[in-house]
Amino acid sequence: MIDIMTTDAWHDTFPGGHVGVLLMEGIDNTAPSAALDARKRGLEERLRAQFGNLSRQDLLELDMLRAYRAYYKRFDQTYHVQGQLESVVHKGKSLPNVSPLVDASFLAELGTLVLTASHDADRLVWPLRIDATRGGERFEGMNGKVRTLRANDMMMGDEEGVVCTILTGQDRRTPVMAASTRVLYVCYAPLGVGEARVRSQLSAIQDNVRLFAPGATTGRLEIYEAGVRG
Numbered sequence: 001m002i003d004i005m006t007t008d009a010w011h012d013t014f015p016g017g018h019v020g021v022l023l024m025e026g027i028d029n030t031a032p033s034a035a036l037d038a039r040k041r042g043l044e045e046r047l048r049a050q051f052g053n054l055s056r057q058d059l060l061e062l063d064m065l066r067a068y069r070a071y072y073k074r075f076d077q078t079y080h081v082q083g084q085l086e087s088v089v090h091k092g093k094s095l096p097n098v099s100p101l102v103d104a105s106f107l108a109e110l111g112t113l114v115l116t117a118s119h120d121a122d123r124l125v126w127p128l129r130i131d132a133t134r135g136g137e138r139f140e141g142m143n144g145k146v147r148t149l150r151a152n153d154m155m156m157g158d159e160e161g162v163v164c165t166i167l168t169g170q171d172r173r174t175p176v177m178a179a180s181t182r183v184l185y186v187c188y189a190p191l192g193v194g195e196a197r198v199r200s201q202l203s204a205i206q207d208n209v210r211l212f213a214p215g216a217t218t219g220r221l222e223i224y225e226a227g228v229r230g
Helices: 008-013 034-051 056-060 063-073 080-089 100-112 195-212
Strands: 004-006 018-025 115-120 128-132 138-140 146-148 154-158 161-165 183-189 217-225
Touching (some): 018 195, 034 080, 034 100, 034 195, 056 080, 063 080, 100 115, 100 195, 138 161, 183 195, 195 217
Parallel strands (some): 004 128
Antiparallel strands (some): 018 183, 018 217, 115 183, 128 154, 138 146, 154 161
């Protein structure tokens, strides 16, 4: 059953925040896509034209980066997507090639700056919950390192534990693999990002996926707002 719930802790901890979810199915994640690669090159050129004359400090003042910077600053950390944007704009680096499903999300993420995770929907143990960390949970990251989570971080969990938080990223158990055919994309947006940007991110991911999987279907697209119950 594809079921997702929000907890009181999430609503109370992150009023004005949002989480967007997009489930896409019927996908071949193994074939390279010239169309997706071309869209990557186009985004790189657009970002350099749009932000190339801005200093690092100027980039930090973009409203989207300010919202995430305020969130990360509470934990004495920095928003990693900010660094990825700088690497494309100021260092001339290209977007990576991981797999079509992962690249579709990362391409959209650099365009909107909305933090997004990609999970193999068949590796998740449903139902899911959108929640706030209590602190002390054990979490194995994608790099295999086990960390103890800090309290009051926006997270998603399934029946076996935490699968992603804003600060620590995704877990080792549920990431998209080459053989994945069903993917759940999850956007995490603290106060200041807004529902419209989350919706734009989900729409951009859909468009990117359909470049290499035109027959893919959308099983679910939903945006949750913290503080709005029911």
